[in-house]
Amino acid sequence: LRQKYLEAIANAADEAALEAIRIEALGKKGEISLKMRELGKMSPEERKVMGPALNALKDEINAALAARRAALADAALEERLKSEWLDVTLPARPRRKGTIHPISQVTEEIVAIFADLGFSVAEGPQIESDWYNFDALNIPPEHPTRTEMDTFYMHRAAGDDRPPHVLRTHTSPVQIRAMEAHGAPIRVIAPGRVYRADYDQTHTPMFHQLEGLAIDRDISMANLKWVLEEFCRAFFEVDHVELRFRASHFPFTEPSAEVDLRCSWEGGTLKVGEGDDWMEILGSGMVHPKVLRNAGVDPDEWQGFAFGIGIDRLAMLKYGIPDLRAFFDSDLRWLRHYGFAA
């Protein structure tokens, strides 16, 4: 009997098999339980021998069951540890950090420089009415600029005759909004996205401008020149810069000037302030009296300058990037190559 059960226990493969053996031997109708019940019918001499023997057997089987149960649990744990182990000596996987896009970086730099010069930041919507984008800036409905600029027009529902909104073609409408909101005197810059239907190596349908506006009682082109020189020295981190003002035309400024920066390209690297090249960097002028009036500012009392800088152009110059489109491809390899991404 003893031999039979101890062998069965030793061979039991799992918890369920052990329980079956326990019931077979020690359950209510188990083999050993029945034998113990028969003790009463035995003679005292027999009982004296069989009683302790059965009790000892019962204890031995219980102990064997417990030992086998523990051994099975150990083996199961061993199995699990084999499949679930963790190598804490493995080096951590490198995590890629997000970085600031070069255009955002350059925008922040430019804003910081103009903040030092006393300009605060103004904003306007990218979907703009044609009043703010064109008419208020003295660009009449039939003006060729409206098509020259290749404006993106927002469509109105059929039967809606109101003039369509546009994706703003420049940041100049923010001049109007800022003067309406704050009046004169005023000194603001307005960085932001602008849109034109244009696409080649130096033009993308979305790009970035930074508008500047300074209105006071006696502001002149001389102030404009000084502000732009200070800005260029700070932005390109050079002591000396030279700007060239070329007469130009914008409907919203009079007189108007495009501004070029003296520079040289030696072996593909830009040097600012020396050399024989001139790089166009912005449009500017004295704000047209009609524009002031359209924005609720009295041109008999106030005057000032405005300018519009191409932010992407400045970023290309600063980082020596030949193709503007690469800025907006979201190609991580390109961004990493120029150190703009980790």
Ligand code: PHE
């Ligand atoms: N808005 C002009 C452009 O987009 C630039 C400009 C701004 C010119 C302000 C003069 C004054 O080209």
